[in-house]
Amino acid sequence: MPGRLDLAVGEWKRVAPRYVVVVIVGSLVSGLVLSAIATFLWLVAGWSWAWVALIVIVAITVIQLIIAPRRARAIGYQLREDDLLFRHGIMFQRFVSVPYGRMQLIDINRGPVGRVLGLADLKFVTAAASTNVSIPGLPEETAAELRDRLVELAESRRAGL
Known part of the structure; x- marks a missing residue:
C-alpha cells in the first residue's frame, strides 16, 4: 500500500x-x-x-x-522528512506522527530525579488535544538541541503552508 x-x-x-x-x-x-x-x-x-x-x-x-x-527501551522517536514519529508501549504499542507544521509549542520539563540524572522531557503541544506526545528521558543537551531543531522545522513548515 x-x-x-x-x-x-x-x-x-x-x-x-x-x-x-x-x-x-x-x-x-x-x-x-x-x-x-x-x-x-x-x-x-x-x-x-x-x-x-x-x-x-x-x-x-x-x-x-x-x-x-x-x-524504557520501548520508547523511541524518529525525525523524518515531514514529521516526528514517536513510539512507546510494550503490550499496547502506540505510534504517533506529529507533522512539523502542526507543532505549536515545544516545552522542556525536568522532574527532580531527572534533574539529578541530567535528563529532561520534551513535550509537544499541537492543535489536536489528543496528541499528548512527550519524549521522556533525553539528556538535557539533546533535549535543547532537538527543541531548537524542531522549532526551526515547525516555523519553516508553517511559513510554507
Missing part, C-alpha cells in the same frame, strides 16, 4: 539508559505511598480488608520494577 506508514524505515533514537532510574524511582515512590495508605487503613482505621489491597499494591509495584527496563 503506497500510503501506509513503514515503521522499519529509518533509525529509531532511544531515550537515555539512565531513564530506567526515573521509572524505578517513580514506581517505588508510588508503591510506598499506596502501601502506607493501605497499612494505615488496615492497622489504624480497622478496615479488615485493607491487607488484601496492601498485597495487591506490593505485587503491582514489584511487577512494575521488573518491567521498568523494558518500558
Whole structure:
C-alpha cells in the first residue's frame, strides 16, 4: 500500500539508559505511598480488608520494577522528512506522527530525579488535544538541541503552508 506508514524505515533514537532510574524511582515512590495508605487503613482505621489491597499494591509495584527496563527501551522517536514519529508501549504499542507544521509549542520539563540524572522531557503541544506526545528521558543537551531543531522545522513548515 503506497500510503501506509513503514515503521522499519529509518533509525529509531532511544531515550537515555539512565531513564530506567526515573521509572524505578517513580514506581517505588508510588508503591510506598499506596502501601502506607493501605497499612494505615488496615492497622489504624480497622478496615479488615485493607491487607488484601496492601498485597495487591506490593505485587503491582514489584511487577512494575521488573518491567521498568523494558518500558524504557520501548520508547523511541524518529525525525523524518515531514514529521516526528514517536513510539512507546510494550503490550499496547502506540505510534504517533506529529507533522512539523502542526507543532505549536515545544516545552522542556525536568522532574527532580531527572534533574539529578541530567535528563529532561520534551513535550509537544499541537492543535489536536489528543496528541499528548512527550519524549521522556533525553539528556538535557539533546533535549535543547532537538527543541531548537524542531522549532526551526515547525516555523519553516508553517511559513510554507
